[in-house]
Every structure is written in structure tokens, then in C-alpha cells.
Amino acid sequence: MAAPVPPADDLPVLPSNFFHSDESTHWSWERDFSDVQEIGKGKDTLIYSALCPKLGNRRVAVKVYDKTKVQATKYRAIKREIAMMMYFMRKRLPSVVEYYGAFHDDAHLYIVMEYCGGGDLLEKLLRDKKAMHEKRVAVEVALPCLSILRTLHEMRIIHRDIKLENIFIDDVGRVKLGDFGLTMSMKQESAISPVGTVEYMAPEVVALPPVDLVISGQIKATDIPPTNEKVDIWALGVTIYELVTGRLPFEGKDKPEIKRNITANNLAALPSFLTPQCQAFIKAMLTYGVDERPSCAQLLQHPYIAMYCAPPPAPKPAALPNVIALHAYSPGAGGRAPAPPLDDTRSPRTPGGSHIPVTVSRNAAATSAQHSPTILAQSGYTARPDPFASPLGPRDGAAGAGGPPVPRKISFDFFSPAAAAAVGAPNPKPSPLPGDSKHRDGRRQERESGSGWSISALMSKLASPSKRAQQ
Template identity: 25%
Template sequence: MDINKNDEVADLVSKIKSHDSYGKSYKWAPRDFELGTELGQGKFGHVHVAREKKTGYLVAIKALFKSQIVHSNCERQVLREIEIQSHLKHPNILRLLTWFHDERRIYLVVEFAAGGELYKHLTNSPNGRFPENKAARYIYQVADAVEYCHQRHVIHRDIKPENILVSYNGDLKLADFGWSVHAPSERRKTMCGTLDYLPPEMIKREVYDVSVDQWCIGILLYEFLVGKPPFESEGQSKTYTRILALDMTYPKYVSEGAKDLISQLLRQSSKERLSLDGVKKHYWVQNFQNV
């Protein structure tokens, strides 16, 4: 490992840890938890369910190897994720409860979402898709969570089923803020996210704003109802072409109301995309809220 790089990680961690707004959040250490079953693997480490020894409180612990973070030049990305998620408190956003580190790892302690990944729920559903009532309830929760983020000038930039978890009671928890950014100016140019979910302005390398998340929510809703993204193709170039041309079709079983909502989100012009409040108030979503 590059010693200077490792020192930079330690320095950045120290700066954030000592920040006044975090203060009392860093009392726990690895010895305070009993590790349980592995829940999955991430880019830089493993995720385990864990029990806090004194209270018995169940959490999930994401252990990230510093060496892998440094090797991928992702130090600032990881620390930005910690800083952003530490400040988000919403019922449909996975809470980052605390974090700490030792010589080898950074540990993120997050609330335990007993239902696991939404993606697995989707693939295990009949025909690999959600019924409309469930899709409408889920898209309301995602829109509400992302609207909360936007009110705090946070753009998620990687909304997809793999980055959403399901709680014990069946509610969604928006997670994985690795590509998120705090952008008070709400103007960015970095290309990031997932191929099938990229909005046209990112593909064209244009300056973009929070409305990239609205595009992603439109893709997400389509995937909820159909079981795959609308522009999925063989290879990056074909996918790009289909996105830029809005080349998509709807299976016959997708209702007119759902198509109307998706079409208002998947607009080439970001200014024409339906607001997140508009998503929550859309008649198709509202029809299923009390079902």
C-alpha cells in the first residue's frame, strides 16, 4: 500500500471524526458487537448482521478494507458517503447509526433491514415483476425518500433495486450512497451510476441537476412492473442509443396509468420531468395508497 495514501485516509477520517456535528457518535468499537451471518459482499468488504452486546440491538455492519479503498482511489468517495448518510434521517432511508475504524478497516454500523435486497424480492416475484399495487406503494416510498434528499441538496445518482433494502415490516430503505453528492448548487457533470439507469444528459456529458434521480425513478418503476429496465440491450453502445432515442416499449399488461407516470419521468429534457411531489400525487400512485 502507498503509505502516503494510507496517511491521507487516516487524516480525512480524523477530520470528519473530530467534526463538531458528529461529536458523540463514535463510542462503539468492534469489540462491542457479536458478528453473525454474512449478509453480502460489497466492493470493499463484507456486510454482517451483528448484535450490540450491551443492548442486544440488531444492526448490520459493513466492514470496508482501507487497502482496497486506497487501491481504487475511492477514499474521498467513501468519506463523502459517510458524511452524507450520517445526516439523513427518514423512514425510507437506511440509517447510518455510527462508524469507527481500526488499522485495516472502516466499519459502518447501519440499521438492520431484515427483508434484504429489494432486487431479490423482485426476481423472486411471480414472472419476476411486482403487481401494480406493490409497485405503486414502493415508488411512493422511494419518491418520498429522494425528495427528502433533494431538500437537503443531496443527489443520490444510483437509484436501482440493488441499492434498496426491505425492512422487517415490508417498507423500503434507500441505501448505498456511494455515488451520492451534496451539491448546494445542484449542478454537476460527473458521469456515474448504472448503465441501464443513465439519463440522457449524463450520456451526452452535459451539466445536470437533481432531476437525474427522477429519471432513475422512472426506470425503477418500469423495472418493478416489467422485470427489466426499458433500454436494456447487448452492449453499452446499443443501450446508449436506445436511451437517447427513448426507444422503449410497454408490455400489454402495463396499465395506462403506470405508463402515464413513467412517460412523465422519462423525458429527454430534465426540466420536463415530473416533480417528486408530482410522483406521490399522481393518480395511479394514489389509487393504490389505501389498498
């Protein structure tokens, strides 16, 4: 029996006339945006932040494509990106960068989306000048990212470009997944192209043949085994490895060497200052075999997550007295209203009725849910927390729209195993290693140019203020 076909409105599809309808023409780059500032640059895009009076003078991010540089295949990818963001908005997914609109003019294509004032995770490392403690990574990054990826994977959607630069931090410190330029639905397409960022590619992606061989007909697309959602698990594992160590798990002087190390599974040793739970968690995500690599649901049950992200206990009902006195008055035919109680506790009464009090005994704990909000509030009862609230607290000193700029040159302070041994407990506070100043810069440019990168040379080439792309 054939599998049921999903309804049309349950798939991320962009209307064929989207760029020729009123939906895409009621915006104007000159009229609807002010205080425009360039904040990033992609391979074929420019990203700006701007105030948008149409959206209540909200600051937004705008990704701009130059039509003269957009090829037919890229144009299709842009439409798919917009369709994905519209689909996520329709499904009201949390922890993804919000979509506000898309439009075009004679020269450019525009995507208007949420502006994340905290930048991305790479910017955060540059600001903090050190790797993150594994507890913060668990609470602030691993848990929310696994949660939203689990939702996407249940929808048969894969992101295909998880990395530091594509995980953003909003104005209140919550992480949000962004840049859906490579995102696709496995219900609509097969993932047979070796796309993504080399340093984060899973071995099954590295093994895919080049697109040129498929286009030329040397290899049939039907002969290529498609990848699946496990590529996101691998890429998130690389991201978490970077956050807790300050380096990549697979390094090389250029992209071919990085690919060879990934294919050979030459995983750099994890430092001893990480707890066994954290090390096991990262190794599980970087499992070489696709079938053995755990899912998001399994990783959310991992001891590393349970150790730092235990769910809060359910609130207990407030203690209410077991005997509640209710003053009731039977309707009368016309007598006088009774005198008010001595303690000035007024009870509803019917004028002319009896004022004989009636005492009702009940088990208050068993019926607390039936009490009015007033009684619950007076007795100290607290409501259950919002299940969609982020586990993150407000950011501490993160640079927002008007915050301090990211410095041009920053040195990382790494964890010191000697300091860990001196403290006598795992995960001491990160401390700098003398003479071990490692830098990060220009990764996006180096990846596009085909060269690899290493921590020891990251900041030496930084030529412009670090303002990462809100993609």
C-alpha cells in the same frame, strides 16, 4: 444580492478529525459484534450482518472497506457517505436506512447501519418469482420512494444511484432508501461525473465526459453542465418499469449498447396489460428532456398514484349527546353529604354541600375536541392516523434474519396478455407464459465487469446464495 449561506450545521459535513477522535475509536470489531455473517459484496466492500451488544443486541449491517484498496478519491467518497447518513439522522428523515456509527482500525473502515431483514427489491423479485402487480408497486414502492426523494431534493441532495438493489425492505415490510456512496449535496458540489449504474443512467448522465478527461485537463470542469435531481426521477422510473414488467426499459448485450439505446431513447414498449395510468406514469418519469421531466411533487399528484394511493378520509368526531347532565354541588358550611344516586353513577361533590343537579346544554359536536380523552374513548372517537406511518402492511413471508434463504435458481412468471384478455379487465393476476422462463442473476458482477444483462439469462450464472448488500 447574494444568496444567504446556509448555516454550517445545515449541511452534511463530516468533522475533519472524525477518524482521529473518540467518536470513531470507542467501537471494536472484535469486541462489539458477534454472530457475524457475510451477506453481500460490493465493488470494494464486504457487507456483514452481526449482533451488536452495544446497541441492545440488535442485529445490524456493517459495511467494511479494506484500507489497502481504498484510493484517495474513494476515501473522500466514504467520508461523504458517512456525513450524509449522520445528516439524515440529525434531520430525523423517515424511509432511509438508519446510521448507528462509523469507526476504523489499522486495516479497515467500518460503517454500522440498520439491518433490513427483508433484503432489497431485487431479492424480493427473486423470492416472489414474478413481477409485481402495479397496485402493489404504487403503494409499496412508488409512493414512499417519491416521498423521501422529494424531501432530499428539497434539501438540494441527489442520490445518484437509485436501483432495485439500493431500495431495502425492513423487518416490518417498509421500503427504505440506502447506499449513499454516490449521494451528494448540490449546495456543496456540482454533479459533473458520469457515475451510477449504467442501466439506470439518465441520458444527461450518459452524455457527461469521462472523469479521466477532466483529471488530465483536456476538459475543464467549469465547461461541463452539471446534472440535477431529475437523474433520480429517471432512475426510479427504470426501477418501476422493472418491477411491473420484469425487464429493463433499455437493454443491450453490453454497457456501450445500453448507453446507445438510452441516448437514442429506444424505450422498449410497455405491455398492454398495464393500465393507461401506469403506462403514462412510467413514461413521464422516463421523459428524455430534463426540463420536461416531472418533479417528485408533480408525480405524487399523478393519476396513477391517486388511483391506488388515495389518502384515507379524515376521521369524523364521535356522535355525542347534545345534552350533558353535570351534577354539581355548591360548597356547604357543614351539612351531610347527599345519598349516592340510584344508578350508582357517582359525581364529585363537596361534603356538606347541596346536591341539586345542574343540567348544562351544549352543542357536543362543536365542542368535541374539548372533551377529555376518557369521554372520547367511551364514545368511540378514533385518533387521526400517524402521518409518518408507512402505507405498507406487514410483510407476508419475507425472509428475515432467520428466514429461508433465497434459492439459487429462480424463474420469473410474467404477466400474460392472453390471460388479461380472457379476464376482460386490466391487471389480472400474473400468470406464467409457457416456455418463457426468464432469469436474473449476477447483475452486480456483470455491471462491474462491463457486460450487460437480460432477463433471459439472469439466473443461469448464479454461483452463490443471493444475499444482497446492505449498502
